[in-house]
Amino acid sequence: MIDYEAIMLTIITASTPLLLAAIGELVVERSGVLNLGLEGMMVMGAVAGFAMAQVTGSAWLGVLMAMFAGVAMSLLFAFLTQTLVTNQVATGLSITLLGLGLSGLIGSGFVGMPGVKLESVSIPVLSDLPYVGTLVFGQDPLVYISIILVIGVSYMLKRTRMGLIIRAVGQNHNSAHALGYSVIKVRYACIAFGGMTSGLAGAYLSLVYTPQWIENMTAGRGWIALALVVFSTWLPGRLAAGAYLFGGVWILGLYAQGMGVPIPSQLLSSLPYVATIIALILISTNRRLSVINTPASLGQGFVPDR
Amino acid sequence: MRLILEKRPQASRLMYFSSPLLAIVLTVIVGGLIFAAMGQPPLRALYLYFIDPITNLWSIEEVLVKATPLILIGVGLAVTFRANVWNIGAEGQLTAGALMGSIIPILFTSWQSPLALFCMLVMGMIGGALLAAIPALLKVRFGVNEILTSLMLVYIVHLLLDWLVRGPWKDPFGYNFPKSIGFDDWHLLPTFGDGRVHLGLVIAIIIALILYWVMARTIKGFEVRVIGAAPRAGAFAGFSQAKMVWFCFLLSGGLAGLAGIIEVAGTIGQLQPNISPSYGFTAIIVAFLGRLNPIGVIFAGLLLAVSYIGGEGVQIELGMSDKTTQVFQGMLLFFILMCDTLIHYRLRFLKGNGGQL
Amino acid sequence: MSNLTMAEKPNFESVSKPLLEVKSLTKKFGDFVANDAIDLVLEAGNIHALLGENGAGKSTLVKMIYGALQPTAGQIIWQGQIVTIENPAAARELGIGMVFQHFSLFEALTVTENISLALPPHLRTSDLEERIANLSQDYGLPLNPRALVVDLSVGERQRIEIVRCLLQEPRLLIMDEPTAVLTPQEAQALFTTLRRLADEGCAVLYISHRLEEVKQLCHDATILRLGEVVAQLDPQQETAGTLAQHMVGSSVHAVSRQDNNQAGDTLLQLTNLYQQADTPFGVDLVDLNLEVRSGEIVAIAGVAGNGQGELFSALSGEVTNQDAAAITIQGQACGHTPINGRRQLQAAFVPEERNGHSAIGDFSLTENILLSRHAVADDQTPLHQGWAGIKRAELAKVNAEVASKYDVRSASIDAEAGSLSGGNLQKFVVGRELDRQPKVLIINQPTWGVDAGAAALIRQALIDLSRQGSAILVISQDLDEIFELADRVAVISRGQLSSSYKASAISREEIGLLMSQEKSAPANEATAQGSS
DSSP: OOOHHHHHHHHHHHHHHHHHHHHHHHHHHHTTOOOTTHHHHHHHHHHHHHHHHHHHSOHHHHHHHHHHHHHHHHHHHHIIIIISOOOHHHHHHHHHHHHHHHHHHHHTTTTTOOOOOOOOOOOTTGGGSTTTHHHHHSSOHHHHHHHHHHHHHHHHHHHSHHHHHHHHHHHOHHHHHHTTOOHHHHHHHHHHHHHHHHHHHHHHIIIIISOSOOTTTTTTHHHHHHHHHHHTTTOHHHHHHHHHHHHHHHHHHHHHHHTTOSSOHHHHHTHHHHHHHHHHHHHHTOHHHHHTTSOTTTTOOOOOOO | OEEEEEEOSSOOHHHHHHHHHHHHHHHHHHHHHHHHHTTSOHHHHHIIIIIGGGSSHHHHHHHHHHHHHHHHHHHHHHHHHHTTOOOOOHHHHHHHHHHHHTHHHHHOTTOOSHHHHHHHHHHHHHHHHHHHHHHHHHHHHHOOOHHHHHHHHHHHHHHHHHHHHHTTTSOTTSTTOSOOOOOOGGGSOOBSTTSSOBHHHHHHHHHHHHHHHHHHHSHHHHHHHHHHHOHHHHHHTTOOHHHHHHHHHHHHHHHHHHHHHHIIIIIIOSOOSOOOSSHHHHHHHHHHHTTTOHHHHHHHHHHHHHHHHHHHHHHHHHOOOTHHHHHHHHHHHHHHHHHHHHHHEEEEEESTTSOOO | OHHHHTTSOOOTTTOOSOSEEEEEEEEEETTEEEEEEEEEEEOTTOEEEEEEOTTSSHHHHHHHHTTSSOOSEEEEEETTEEEOOOSHHHHHHHTEEEEOSSOOOOTTSBHHHHHHHTSOGGGOOTTHHHHHHHHHHHTTOOOOTTSBGGGSOHHHHHHHHHHHHHTTOOSEEEEESGGGGSOHHHHHHHHHHHHHHHHTTOEEEEEESOHHHHHHHOSEEEEEETTEEEEEEOGGGSOHHHHHHHHHSSOOOOOOOOOOOOOOSEEEEEEEEEEOOSSTTSOOEEEEEEEEETTOEEEEEOOTTSSHHHHHHHHHTSSOOSOGGGEEETTEEOTTOOHHHHHHTTEEEEOSOTBTTTBOTTSBHHHHHHHHHTTOTTSSSOSEEGGGEEOHHHHHHHHHHHHHHTTOOOSSTTOBGGGSOHHHHHHHHHHHHHTTOOSEEEEESTTTTOOHHHHHHHHHHHHHHHHTTOEEEEEESOHHHHHHHOSEEEEEETTEEOOOEEGGGOOHHHHHHHHTTTOOHHHHHHHHHOOO
């Protein structure tokens, strides 16, 4: 018999890093910035989190360090794209390349070391409930944080003034500037937030998913998270649904391999990437859906006159 | 104090040429600091990294061998990025070219003629172009972001290569190692003398020169620049955005594929799970460092090739991680983008926030 | 932070000092002096005109008053106290509101959200929607607070900007070229609102280059030329001619035009032209019919955003049509033909936007010549040839010819296009096409944002070309321009085209009615009030 709760658990575990990275990028893109450095920020978070936890023995200090590393990388991106108005696509790529290299360099001393795992929550009685106990009450803290972030971002964008300002800046930075909003400050803040959640996503990989350091352990998840943001048409609820769907696809491949399905393992491993492409095609066939939410100034630099 | 930009009335020629040099200097300085931070003697490490590779014939040859794919892919990407089309999946197209071109030496081992080698090169180009056609089609037909699709295909085609060399194309007498049979001499690129430098370098430089002419002097190059600078002006000039996407992807994909088969038939001599130390991604840096100009790409390709050999040098001599190379390459792209701002803007520091009175 | 202490407003009655005084205000951009020691005095209850050509420095001046730019030197005195206006929020805090020429609106946000973004915290109450509805009713500026901006007409969008200022009960309202996008009737309605505001004690700084309007509305006028104040006067005492003289510095060369009663063969014809918009927020063209004959200029009037851009794309072939016969040029059906094919039929096109459409700022002028002429067969010598490449010498020759014939002034003969002033670049772009002596010319907003001298030169060149037997279609929002140029006029509204009328037989008001056809109340009200 298939243990459905175990499968759900692994799906959530596989989805959470995607969700964490993507929810930050969603805010970044809503403010009109395209940060392709997700993969680099994530992998830096992973190595920084692992290293800190390894040295101090505290997974939580690792999580903090990972967030710090993600923010630091994102601020490099912000400095180039916002202050120096460089091309956002190329700058994002450079952050990714830099992150992959730097993480390898920092992590070279940590390869093969035992890691520290961030423990799951355990609430007496509730966590032991059949079927839903672990699923609802026994996850690791980052899962809850990711869900809180999705709800929080959704509320922030829709209902708060801050959200209104972020949307305004993303839609038309010239108008926002004319009304006296500091486009660049708003974007710096959003980019830093994106760096923080990417760092968290990295920490999830190296402190929860597989508590050890492996080179390039993000394996393209940063890019898939970027695709998820497009797929979500910039709506947090849809983003969460998409992330769990992708986590499902990822786990499907692993399970099939584990159960000895006579398909080459490489084919199963390629499923998430194929699914990403298919998802992008599906969403693009419905253009009107994405038009209203698409930040109109996405990817364009802004230089105010003085 | 605040840093602000002031637009120059005309782009600065001086900065256009000196910004790559400035970026290199910054990379060297920060690189030295990183070495020092890791407890290595910075000057010694920098010497090993940048100078040592060009002090003896053996390593100069290695530099030229590594520069070959970088230049081939870099010139294609230079044209593509100029047109504001973002193919960042050259690494996958390289692999696809290597796979397609290897059909002849692996499956038609007995076809031994100079024509076979020529056909391998052509098939390599077709392989790369075919893979690149997927993001092009999706972009033109559905408006799907080409950055994401071209990148996803890198992972997919790598897995395909992995499957082939562990499965159907595995050398039956290879002690179960994941690699194909070694290519027959007829299926290998001729080398210069007894060295490692092969015909690929000549091909790469000829293609770079041709593309230089195309970009600088022909209407096709003009079309690329117009569409890249202002798509609406492109439509006004009667140039088709969709055709440009196809042109760029087929060109850069074809050249990446060519680089792939050249790498396999010139340097490695067989298929294996790893055929490229991220040439396809490094070529992105090559293209930018070379000012998106094919002649510039030749020099940038040589420099980045030095960084590979230098990285191996510090790895062997100082026992540092092979990731040093990637860090230097990442920094180089980062700083070149930073310095390029100076072409169009002057930097000024303002006290306070610019207020008056 | 003197601006914060100024937030408490003194009583209107107790103020004897002027509302706003500007003393030797100067703004430099690098070496360029945009405003040179400007003095200006605004009194409460007055409508003060700020006149000047494009590039005279009007926008720079008001942006400093509104806190969007910081002055290099000089003082701003608000109700007797020197203030530093650090940003637009501080300006609004003082009681200064501004309606921009290019609206600062967000298309995918609602009216309420747009307004809320510009309000200080104490005005963002939960009943904002209701207050918007009430205030807009009260001032005759009807608005649905929940509508998305993208669904609104240009006139409605301007109302958002005005309501957003009025909610803050401004002491000073700055209006930047407000009537440029309105029908004559809508403009009259706006004047009524402005007069009422002035009566209530608000000062209005009214920027315009439409002299008739200024005479009709304003109490005082300040005239700027090349960044300096050249006159401060009472517009009622002046004629449009003398005002223009102050603006330009010399008497404007009047465009001369003889009526042309013997138009020849039809060179451009639209027959049941339908075109779906290619962007989600564009305007669909519906059943357009028109013919333009040899020797005549036909103008298409209309308020911005009624399908002018789409019409230009359809006519130029930047977007091709399903129906080949919908468009004929010189008798040839060419709906399927892309732009260069139409150029080969001796047609030429000048789009509205100079920067990034008809020219590329980062490219040299010679390269910009190539932009529209690389595939044109009627050139004597081809400008490029296969692998042999682009013939730079030929290009330079054409460029020199255009520069001398159309008085294009640039720092060097082959400067970057972006370094030219708006007027010079437009002369270049128009000259590049006219140099080919096209049989059919389609030109969108020929003199938008250019100085009076360049505008006169361009208009004269268009008239001369038509009198040599070419057919010219002018798309314009500027009725002055239309009456200066056109033999016949048609009006585009919501993607539909009216029948055409002889220009000498139709009035501004009649055109205004055609512009606002299918539109609701305000235009009709304005008509009912009559116009002068």
